[in-house]
Amino acid sequence: MGEDPFVVHRRLLFTVAYEMLGSAADAEDVVQDSWLRWADVDQDEVRDPRAYLVRTVTRLALNRMRTVSRRREDYVGEWLPEPLLTSPDVADDVELAESVSLAMLTVLETLRPAERAVFVLREVFDVPYDEIAEAVDRSPAAVRQIAHRARHHVAARRPRVAVDRDEQRRVVERFLAALSTGDVQGLLDVLAPDVVLVSDGGGVVSAARRPVVGADRLARYLLGGLQKAAGTVTASPAWINGAAGLRIELDGELASAVAVVVENGRITRLFGVANPEKLAWLDDEATLAR
Incomplete structure (x- = not known):
């Protein structure tokens, strides 16, 4: 059988x-x-x-x-x-x-x-x-x-550029390096001018209620958030939904997952999920199939 x-x-x-x-x-x-x-x-x-x-x-x-x-x-x-x-x-x-x-x-x-x-x-x-x-x-x-x-x-709405995973990883690593050192110019170099961050806190934790648009504004928002954090923030690379992304922890506890869209060597979109009710599936790899 x-x-x-x-x-x-x-x-x-x-x-x-x-x-x-x-x-x-x-x-x-x-x-x-x-x-x-x-x-x-x-x-x-x-x-x-x-x-x-x-x-x-x-x-x-x-x-x-x-x-x-x-x-x-x-x-x-x-x-x-x-x-x-x-x-x-x-x-x-x-x-x-x-x-x-x-x-x-x-x-x-x-x-x-x-x-x-x-x-x-x-x-x-x-x-x-x-x-x-x-x-x-x-x-x-x-x-x-x-x-x-x-x-x-x-x-009419889908991301149009397919990027190989090595390039995705390199761009995310550049973003992380700039973020961890507070390098504003480094962030501006890796963010597309019209980059958009969408955050989801679900009203449970702090998150931008509306999309943050533009490299200058986003760089200030990210670095300001790190300065205001009530604890030690660490960010590490992770594969989120089939693409290079970030796992962010606060004092060693998972605080959010960030999916990244890369086009032409720069980040064009970030999707940050911080609602703790949505983070349960980030401890073990999900097995997907077609």
Whole structure:
């Protein structure tokens, strides 16, 4: 008897749910619920277990989206996806790394639930239109229209430059060196002139309520924050959602995770997640799969 298909595809199912929800905790709940559904079916009657499981996860994630959207309406400040600690190897799969990046997940947040589900299943996991149609309860023709609309929407907003992981790491190391020594010019050299920082404290911890825009302003904001910190701040490189980023600790305790977008040798976007409720998945590497 072969290995249980649910075990075989569990990493894929988590990745699908995470890309649809932007929350590792919600994604894990959906995967657990899908396991309960799987345990109740006559598995000998399931012709394609992978398709069946993906369809189940998609439906459960769509149901979860309704609860999530209501919860986010009352969120304090900027809402960012829940970051994951990933291995450097994730960056080798360029499409997977881009699809799970905080930059892309933030773009996906601007899609309607059905659009997001269709986009994720088609563009990231290459699921056939007829299988997507079953998962989202639409006709294949309607799914094709939704996919076209979602692609157009995402294309206008997605990060456009693919950067190899060595360059990402070098840029992050330059940023860290300038930050740790208080080198204003060093920061200005590594930050793009129109760089944007988006911070998520969830109203639980201090964070900028609005994006910080521009290299000069961001450099002052970062260095000022270090000076005001009530404790010892240390920052170290980490792979966050398939890209080079930062792990920031205050007196040895994890305080935030920062995902970085690099274009043409400079940082163009930073996504800083400090809400402690969103940092639970940064102790162990998440295992993602397509």
